[in-house]
Amino acid sequence: MNHLSEEQLILHYYGEEGLDSAEAHLDECPDCRAAYHGLQRVLNSLDAAPVPDRGPDYGRQVWQTVRQQAEPRRGWPRSAFLLAVAASVLVGAFLAGSAFERTRTPAPLAVAAVDDLTPRLLRVALDGHLASSLMVLSEIQNAPAGAMDISWQQHNAEQLLGDNRIYKQTAENTQQARVGQLLAGLEEILLEIAHSPTKLDPAQLNSLRARIARKGIVFEIRILAAEPAMEKGIL
Amino acid sequence: MPRVSLIGKMHEIDLTVVSRVQAGEKDAFGLLVERHSQSVFRVAYRITGNESDADEIVQESFLRAYREIHRYESRASFSTWIHTIARNLALDSLRKNKPGAPDLELVSTAPTPERLVTSQLLGERISEAMKQLSPHERVAFTMRHYDGVPLLEIGESLGLSENATKQSIFRAVRKLRRALLPWVTLT
Numbered sequence: 318m319n320h321l322s323e324e325q326l327i328l329h330y331y332g333e334e335g336l337d338s339a340e341a342h343l344d345e346c347p348d349c350r351a352a353y354h355g356l357q358r359v360l361n362s363l364d365a366a367p368v369p370d371r372g373p374d375y376g377r378q379v380w381q382t383v384r385q386q387a388e389p390r391r392g393w394p395r396s397a398f399l400l401a402v403a404a405s406v407l408v409g410a411f412l413a414g415s416a417f418e419r420t421r422t423p424a425p426l427a428v429a430a431v432d433d434l435t436p437r438l439l440r441v442a443l444d445g446h447l448a449s450s451l452m453v454l455s456e457i458q459n460a461p462a463g464a465m466d467i468s469w470q471q472h473n474a475e476q477l478l479g480d481n482r483i484y485k486q487t488a489e490n491t492q493q494a495r496v497g498q499l500l501a502g503l504e505e506i507l508l509e510i511a512h513s514p515t516k517l518d519p520a521q522l523n524s525l526r527a528r529i530a531r532k533g534i535v536f537e538i539r540i541l542a543a544e545p546a547m548e549k550g551i552l
Numbered sequence: 553m554p555r556v557s558l559i560g561k562m563h564e565i566d567l568t569v570v571s572r573v574q575a576g577e578k579d580a581f582g583l584l585v586e587r588h589s590q591s592v593f594r595v596a597y598r599i600t601g602n603e604s605d606a607d608e609i610v611q612e613s614f615l616r617a618y619r620e621i622h623r624y625e626s627r628a629s630f631s632t633w634i635h636t637i638a639r640n641l642a643l644d645s646l647r648k649n650k651p652g653a654p655d656l657e658l659v660s661t662a663p664t665p666e667r668l669v670t671s672q673l674l675g676e677r678i679s680e681a682m683k684q685l686s687p688h689e690r691v692a693f694t695m696r697h698y699d700g701v702p703l704l705e706i707g708e709s710l711g712l713s714e715n716a717t718k719q720s721i722f723r724a725v726r727k728l729r730r731a732l733l734p735w736v737t738l739t
Contacts, residue, residue, distance in 0.1 A: 324718070327725050331696055333703060358736045359729045363697060366678040368594050369603050375593070376586030383585060383614045476576060 321349045326356050443496070446480050447542050449473065450503055453510065454535050458526055465517045467510065474510040481507060499541060502534050566630040573621050581621065585614050588631060592638045598694045599642035601679045609645060613638040635699065636709055639691055643710075646687035681731035685724050692717055693724035 321329070321342055326349070329339040343350050453470045481504050488497035506529055513525060529535065566587070572580040592613055596606035617624070617634055624633055682690060692710060695701040701709075707717040 367675045376589040379589045380582040380585040
């Protein structure tokens with residue numbers, strides 16, 4: 318009788334091969350059975366190895382860390398980033414009173430330090446938002462005459478809408494009327510694009526272009542984007 | 553509900569969540585993290601044997617998955633995908649920081665009877681035994697023993713032939729047996 322090798326016993330333990338013949342041999346051979354039981358004892362004991370408990374909030378903690386690490390590199394989820402910006406703006410505004418309106422008069426040193434980062438964050442984020450919005454609008458305005466598939470523009474418009482609402486609210490809360498009005502107009506146009514048919518026939522495309530032109534939104538965005546932050550009323 | 557159906561259902565839910573993330577709803581990824589982080593930790597901990605290393609691997613695994621979510625294809629379950637990422641990171645971690653024993657040598661780890669008698673913690677004993685394994689042996693053994701992954705898949709994951717995978721597991725079992733048998737026999 319050929320005994321089972323150690324390797325065969327290991328494979329048998331893990332159910333990898335020759336289950337029937339190994340089982341039959343183990344029934345008949347006390348030596349192999351003893352060897353197999355020894356192997357089983359060792360391998361079964363490994364299942365008792367404890368794994369430290371991470372607690373019920375572990376997943377949430379991991380997600381918070383992952384999100385924080387991922388956002389600066391990828392720039393999204395932008396809504397979460399912008400929420401943080403908006404919160405930062407509001408806290409800054411609360412601490413500094415009407416600091417946005419008083420920037421031409423020196424603020425107290427402590428207040429200036431707290432509030433120093435917020436306008437820059439807002440300016441950077443708003444500039445990026447306006448540039449992305451302008452790209453969507455320009456694609457539609459400059460497309461060749463005829464039918465047009467606007468699925469790419471719709472996808473972007475939908476993404477921009479969430480950011481736009483946060484910006485608009487932030488502008489309103491910080492008394493930046495001009496920026497707020499522009500963003501309100503932009504919101505209407507983005508909504509219109511998002512809810513238009515994906516494939517526009519020539520008439521629908523012309524109609525959408527006319528509405529964008531009537532708003533004068535492209536011109537206003539270009540003017541605002543070209544202005545220094547101070548003139549925008551952000552700094 | 554039968555286990556297979558339950559697993560199938562969870563797989564379906566994961567796929568739905570992944571689709572939402574791929575469509576731009578990035579915050580939905582948090583649902584996947586909350587659902588799988590404990591199991592990913594277990595995978596990482598069993599390979600590294602170190603809590604803080606395992607925590608880092610968990611975070612890095614999900615970060616990579618988050619950034620590469622557009623590459624995920626539904627052929628494998630999200631669970632399989634994220635576990636594979638974690639195992640590869642754990643293997644890298646073992647190679648870089650804590651090289652194990654050479655692949656082809658058995659290390660004599662037979663503890664003295666005194667130590668066996670005084671040893672109270674099974675976890676510590678097993679942890680010590682696992683450290684005798686090379687990185688490949690450790691990952692291959694963990695995949696087979698704890699996660700029930702078939703040999704063929706282990707080989708594909710580690711870039712080994714089926715025979716080389718078998719040999720890794722055989723060596724791992726021999727080392728573990730040698731380290732643990734006296735203790736198991738005594739207890």
